[in-house]
Amino acid sequence: MEFLNDYGLFLAKAVTIVIAIAAVAMVLATLAGRGRGPRGGREALEVRRLNERYRDMGRRIERTLARGRRDRRRLARREKHDTPRRGRGEARLPRLYVLDFEGDLRASAVESLREEVSAVLRNARSDDEVLVRLESGGGTVPSYGLAASQLARLRDKGIRVTICVDRVAASGGYLMAAVADHLVAAPFAVIGSIGVVAQLPNLHRLLKRHDIDYELHTAGEHKRTLTVFGENTDAGREKFREELDAVHDLFKQHLARYRPALDLPRVATGEFWLGSRARELDLVDAVGTSDDLLLERGERMDLVHLRWRRHEPLGRRLSLVLESVLARIRTSY
Incomplete structure (x- = not known):
């Protein structure tokens, strides 16, 4: 009985700490997002021209460093000449649609990604491309499988997809990255971790020691393995390990389809590599950063940043935070 009292007190403290952390996180998220929500509705697609952003950055430096009226007049004439003007009926430049994916364990950003991909498919021409700035250390199998499928929708429609990894694309993150026509990673970005992991504690002996019975009834031989x-x-x-191996085999089949040059026995071991070494193993196609790629493409393409925003009620956002903190990941990439 004393054990149960101590355990109950511990559990109450743990739940209190978790709720407190979640509440603080929720307040910070609310403050960070205040004033930045979608206008005119609970869902919205934000569209931003990045060419103008980079152009304005350069002009601000030149204006600040200009000396005297003569320099300022010369700068004004140059800015006027550099400003692109297209006449009516003039063909538009090819577009590079820029999407961001910041992954968590549940790949919750996939809900925005699917809307952004649909928007691109609705408007893209054959000479347009997509750049995805991807960052993820992996997570649950179904969620990252869906995220990879969203990127595959673009390739299936003949739209060239470039994925840039500035920090990490591991496990489920690499499952997504492998879909790219062209995959770029920063020199010290974490790449790979092609494997599947599952873990869970077992308290059976602890319960038995304190004469606590636990009953589990199932219909179906393998309804519950562990x-x-x-x-x-x-x-x-044994059955649980078979299930893990089956998911791992599916992961490798996915890579064989999108990156056939990979030496799968060499790289599908669960290890990870930094960007430069990943290039040597054909895990990526080039070493570089998304910043350099955007500056280069901005010379010949319209850079269009898309972001789908969905406003979630406060209660829903709090429940998602609690779910993320309390969830026990059974199987994950």
């Missing part, structure tokens, strides 16, 4: 509270069997463990 449990947290029940007694696990060698047969259950």
Whole structure:
């Protein structure tokens, strides 16, 4: 009985700490997002021209450093000449649609990604391209599988996809990155981790020591392989490992389709490599940053940044934070 009292007190403290952390995170997220939500509705697609942003950055430097009226007049004439003007009916430049994906364990950004991809498919021409700035250390299998499928929609329609990894694309993140026609990674970006992991504690012996029974009833031989509270069997463990191997094999089949030059026995070991070494192993196609690529493409393409924003009610956002903190990931890339 004393054990149960101590455990209950510990659990109450743990839940209180988790709720406090979630509440603070929610307040910070609300403050950070205040005034930046979509206009005119609860959902909106934000469209921004990046060419003008880069052009304005250069002009601000020149204006600040200009000396005297003569320099300022010369600068004004040059800015007027550099400003692109297209006459009516003049063909538009090819567009580079820029999307951002910041992954968490549940790949929750996939909800925005699917809308952004649909918007591109609705408007893109054959000479347009897509650049995805990807950052993710992986997460749950179904979520990252769906995210990779969204990028595959672009390739299936003949739209060239470039993915840039400035920091990390590991495990499920690399599952997404591999879909690219052209994959670029920064020199010290983390790439790879082609494997599947699953872990869970087992409290059966602890419960047994304190004379606590736990019953689990299933219909179907493999409805539950391993449990947290029940007694696990060698047969259950073997079946669980079979399931992991099946997911790993599917991961490798995916890579064989999109990156056929990969030496899968060499790289599909769960290891990761930094960008420069990843290039030597054909895990990526080039070493560089998204910043350099955008500056280069901006000389000959219209850079169009897309971001789908969905306003979630406060209660929903709080529940998502709590779910993210409390969730036990059973199987993940």
